[in-house]
Amino acid sequence: MRGNERAKDRLWRWRSNPMRRREDIVEAWVVLAVWVVVAVGGTVAGLVTAHAADEVLSQQRAERRSVRAVLLTDVPHREVTVRAADDKALAKVRWTAPDGSTHTGRTLVNTGQKAGAGLTVWQDGRGTLTTPPPSPTGAAVEAGVLGTAAGLALTGATLAAGAVARWRLDQRRITAWDREWESVGPTWGHKTG
Known part of the structure; x- marks a missing residue:
C-alpha cells in the first residue's frame, strides 16, 4: 500500500460510508479522545506533578x-x-x-x-x-522522576480505558452482526437436489 492509501484506511471511520455503523463513529471519537488525553493530559499531569514535587523539596531545603x-x-x-x-x-x-x-x-x-x-x-x-534535605540536583532529578511517573500513569490509565471502550464496541458489533445474520442467513440457503 502506498502512503496515501494507508492514510485513507486509517480515516475510513470519518468518511461517509454506507457500511459505517454507529459503533464505528463512536470508536473513531474514542481513539481521538484517548490520544488527545495522552498527549495533552499526560504532559500536563507530568508538569504539574514535577512542579509540585519541586516546590515541596525546595520548602524542605528552606526549612531544614x-x-x-x-x-x-x-x-x-x-x-x-x-x-x-x-x-x-x-x-x-x-x-x-x-x-x-x-x-x-x-x-x-x-x-x-x-x-x-x-x-x-x-x-x-x-x-x-x-x-x-535533598540537594538542588537531587531534588530536580526526583521531581523529574515523579513527573514522568505521573504522566506515564495517566497515559496507562487512559490507554486501558480506551482499550476497554473499544472492546465493548467490538462486542456490540459482533452482537449486531449475529442478529443480522440470523435474519438474513436463512434466505441465502442453497437448495440442491
Whole structure:
C-alpha cells in the first residue's frame, strides 16, 4: 500500500460510508479522545506533578537546618561480613536548637563512633530531627522522576480505558452482526437436489 492509501484506511471511520455503523463513529471519537488525553493530559499531569514535587523539596531545603550534636552512646560496628558504604545505626544524640533550648533524640549515625563524638544532625522548622534535605540536583532529578511517573500513569490509565471502550464496541458489533445474520442467513440457503 502506498502512503496515501494507508492514510485513507486509517480515516475510513470519518468518511461517509454506507457500511459505517454507529459503533464505528463512536470508536473513531474514542481513539481521538484517548490520544488527545495522552498527549495533552499526560504532559500536563507530568508538569504539574514535577512542579509540585519541586516546590515541596525546595520548602524542605528552606526549612531544614543543620545543627551540631553530641553522641550520647557508643555506636559499635555491626557484626556483618560485608560493610555498606553508609553503615548506620540509630543512636541517642543531644543538640542545642537555634533558640538555645537543649534537646535529645534518636537519629541515624555512622557506626563505629564513641559517646561524646560531635556530629551534624538536621532538624525541621519545629525542631524535630529529620533527614537532610535533598540537594538542588537531587531534588530536580526526583521531581523529574515523579513527573514522568505521573504522566506515564495517566497515559496507562487512559490507554486501558480506551482499550476497554473499544472492546465493548467490538462486542456490540459482533452482537449486531449475529442478529443480522440470523435474519438474513436463512434466505441465502442453497437448495440442491
